[in-house]
Amino acid sequence: MTVSNPEFEADCIRRILAGEKHLFHDLIRPSERGIYFLLLSLLRNEAEAEDAAQETAIKVYLNLKNFRGDSQFRTWVLSIARNEGLGRLRKMGTRREDSLDAEIDDQTGDYTPAILTSWREVPSETLERKELGAILRQAIEGLPEIYRNVVLLRDIEEMDVRETAAALGVTEGAVKVRLHRARAMLQRDLAPRLKGFAPERKGLFGWGA
Amino acid sequence: MRIDCKRVWEHISAYIDGDVDEGLRAEIDSHLETCEICSAVLDSTRNMVVLVADHRVFELPAGFSKRLHARLDKQLERAGP
Numbered sequence: 327m328t329v330s331n332p333e334f335e336a337d338c339i340r341r342i343l344a345g346e347k348h349l350f351h352d353l354i355r356p357s358e359r360g361i362y363f364l365l366l367s368l369l370r371n372e373a374e375a376e377d378a379a380q381e382t383a384i385k386v387y388l389n390l391k392n393f394r395g396d397s398q399f400r401t402w403v404l405s406i407a408r409n410e411g412l413g414r415l416r417k418m419g420t421r422r423e424d425s426l427d428a429e430i431d432d433q434t435g436d437y438t439p440a441i442l443t444s445w446r447e448v449p450s451e452t453l454e455r456k457e458l459g460a461i462l463r464q465a466i467e468g469l470p471e472i473y474r475n476v477v478l479l480r481d482i483e484e485m486d487v488r489e490t491a492a493a494l495g496v497t498e499g500a501v502k503v504r505l506h507r508a509r510a511m512l513q514r515d516l517a518p519r520l521k522g523f524a525p526e527r528k529g530l531f532g533w534g535a
Numbered sequence: 536m537r538i539d540c541k542r543v544w545e546h547i548s549a550y551i552d553g554d555v556d557e558g559l560r561a562e563i564d565s566h567l568e569t570c571e572i573c574s575a576v577l578d579s580t581r582n583m584v585v586l587v588a589d590h591r592v593f594e595l596p597a598g599f600s601k602r603l604h605a606r607l608d609k610q611l612e613r614a615g616p
């Protein structure tokens with residue numbers, strides 16, 4: 327997680343605008359991951375997302391004097407990234423079906439979780455096994471766009487509700503509802519598949535239970 | 536009054552984020568003490584939230600940062616903001 331530092335950012339911006347252009351590298355670095363993954367979520371193509379991320383960074387640089395400081399710098403950057411991504415989707419004429427119908431937030435869906443009677447924790451170290459990461463990525467990529475975007479910013483980039491709402495141009499209430507639904511969908515999809523990754527429970531004499 | 540499982544599920548995400556008021560939190564806590572199913576649903580959801588937040592799950596493509604800053608350098612040489 328990259329914590330934003332408004333004082334560093336304000337100082338950096340002032341100096342860049344005064345001519346210390348090279349400082350832009352330091353200013354944009356903490357936002358790189360967020361920019362890329364937001365664009366990947368929208369465009370669903372690595373090469374396109376990378377190119378769009380570069381364009382976004384350039385647009386941020388060229389428009390730096392327009393940053394008012396009334397939102398967090400990263401929020402402003404991510405809204406530029408989102409516009410870049412949406413502009414490309416429009417140009418390609420491929421605003422996908424899932425993004426169209428998913429704009430309706432009050433759609434009824436079954437958000438019943440996977441019912442389990444016990445859960446053994448899968449520790450983070452298990453991610454050393456590449457297939458676990460692949461299963462998690464696949465599940466997130468399979469979410470409809472509006473849910474995927476929110477999971478990406480809230481749970482992966484660990485942005486707060488306000489920042490996420492501002493970056494996506496939706497209300498804070500919508501962020502909470504979407505995150506709830508997304509997590510329920512992920513739990514239902516993943517819980518049965520992740521069970522096999524939990525460490526063996528040792529029996530009384532050190533044998534597997 | 537005892538709340539039912541469905542009501543607990545409705546608030547699981549907010550509960551994980553610490554975004555439920557005290558009264559509701561107490562109701563959910565007391566439900567969880569005796570409900571194996573809701574405890575497992577909560578634990579598995581929370582576990583999943585922790586796992587997806589790990590930076591090993593979503594890594595930037597190799598060389599992404601280097602290419603980004605190289606392109607920025609070209610722009611920085613050209614024009615100021």
